[in-house]
Amino acid sequence: MYWNPVLETLPREKLAELQLRKFRRIFSWAYEHSKFYRELYKEAGIEPGDIKTFEDIRRVPKVEKAMMRSLQRKDPYPYGDMLCVPLEEVTEYHQTSGTTGQPVYQPDTWQDWEWLAECWAYILYAHGFRKHDRVFIPFGYNVFIAFWAGHYAAEKIGCEVVPGGVLNTEARILKMQEVRATALMATPTYLLRLAEVARDKLGIDPARDLSITKIATGAEPGGSIPATKRRIEELWGAKLYEHCGATEIGSWNYECLAQSGLHVNEAFFLVEIEDLETGELITEPGKMGKMVITAFDRLAQPCIRFDSKDVIQWSPEEGCECGRTFRKIEGGIFGRADDITKVKGVLFAPTSVEEVVRSIPELGNEYEIIVSRKGEVDDITLQVELLPESQARRKAVEEELNRQLRVKTNLRFNLEFCKYGTLPRYEVKSKRFKDLREDAR
């Protein structure tokens, strides 16, 4: 049931005590070992002995990705002054994907790497991964952290791991079939792509012809978007479980078998949610805000009050039928604070469109949203693909799309129906939202 019942069912007041203690420890570590952190904290007038309560934690300066970028490519090369260990103790190099700018480098010691795998062991065990599973990982093992730690965690749990690294999509499907893999890890986008290629090019129905019963997903919002989750579970005939993580943070939450929100691993992380406009702390459920996160035990390049810009909200559900006491977030990550933008004066989250597109069975998995400006007026276009067998229903689909988009976004879209198979396909993270307005950022 639990990877670690001691921590996962710890009463909440004891959990808070543990978090405060662990925050003090990582704060002191960074203060003593990193020139960058020491200067940042000295400037703010905070020393390790000052952290006595959660209110004190709120006074600790936040760190942003842009700060990390400005520190890097300097000595100790290439990590700069944020590094807390001698360079020769770094055993792992990864980097962010760079979708929001210059990639950030992430150094880890072997102990950090064990910790990353430990975080993932909590995730996979909660998803139901066990020793008897044969886990297929269709991931291009490279500088991006993605499913690396998932691989090590599956080994730690005792699963048999089949690395699908350099194989192409078709070969990966055939390998899964050949070895009768029972579990899988991939992004929502790639799970849809795998199923599409299996069906269209190989005549394989993943739900009928493969043996996958459980799937770990992450890196994109899709796993918490009901229509996308439903579509993937039906295509694969398997349960889909989500988690969230990031290169600079680690993997900090997970869905349990109850599939009713994502438990924050509060023994390893402190998650704060801040109001998008005022920056005030949000503790009540159902109110979206920006996540500020601390990883308690990652040492080479600590993540302390990192302003992730991910928009999340607390779940209204107190407790969980699984018995874990870790608080849950609802709806996963809604998007980045940077991506939530005003279109025609209306606050627009691109992820709201995915729920609409994926709920209409006549549409393919792919879509693109393009925002531009015509004169003084914003213009928003949605490109979708009608499945070949659904061409006769185009008018009805168009009406349904218009109706749902209006309800979900309060916006009127231009709709473009593209030929099936012509929109871009993605293998890891997708980039389906394009804001072409000059002053978009």
Add this chain to the structure above:
Amino acid sequence: MSEEYPLERMAKLISDIQKAASELRELCGGIQAVERNAERILASVRMLELNISDALDIAGGGR
């Protein structure tokens, strides 16, 4: 739930392993096959500490 587990005894054994692996790393005279493997043991021991020893006095638990 912590009461069901002998946390104190587990933490004592984790501490013993930690001391033994540290000692091994120090006395190996630079034999890389010992030093590096001891280092890896210590990283795993740290995970045991995070899971058990760190929470010992907070979680309570049996002896």
